[in-house]
Amino acid sequence: xxxxxxxxxxxxxxxxxxxxxxxxxxxxxxxxxxxxxxxxxxxxxxxxxxxxxxxxxxxxxxxxxxxxxxxxxxxxxxxxxxxxxxxxxxxxxxxxxxxxxxxxxxxxxxxxxxxx
Numbered sequence: 102x103x104x105x106x107x108x109x110x111x112x113x114x115x116x117x118x119x120x121x122x123x124x125x126x127x128x129x130x131x132x133x134x135x136x137x138x139x140x141x142x143x144x145x146x147x148x149x150x151x152x153x154x155x156x157x158x159x160x161x162x163x164x165x166x167x168x169x170x171x172x173x174x175x176x177x178x179x180x181x182x183x184x185x186x187x188x189x190x191x192x193x194x195x196x197x198x199x200x201x202x203x204x205x206x207x208x209x210x211x212x213x214x215x216x217x
Contacts, residue, residue: 106118106119110129110131110140110143111136111140111143112143113147116143116144116147117147121144121147121148121151122148123148125152126151126153127144127148127151127153127154128154129141129144129154129155129156129166129171130155130156130177132158132177134162134165134166137155137156137162137169138165138166138169141153141166141169141170141171142169142170145169145170152172153170153171153172153173154171154173154174154175155173155174155175157174157176158177158178163176
């Protein structure tokens, strides 16, 4: 199975342990805007080229997340799964496994580590 990393997703040491430095994409789906913004900033510092895919509850959140480094912003209330998967497929347009290239940040306390 996949390894789990526990800790604040806005902390550099935790993001490094999750493999963000070599990830091709990061999915940020935390429900709290200020935490999503902090995660985007921390991820972008570690990996300037990574695609950050985030969820937003409204247009104002979308604008904030884009300003804080999100590459793609999906509507959290409308077809979230389809939007996220479409963004991931667009980002990873190679034959490599999605699981080996994506770190999913599902909350500030726990997130999935990509399998190398």
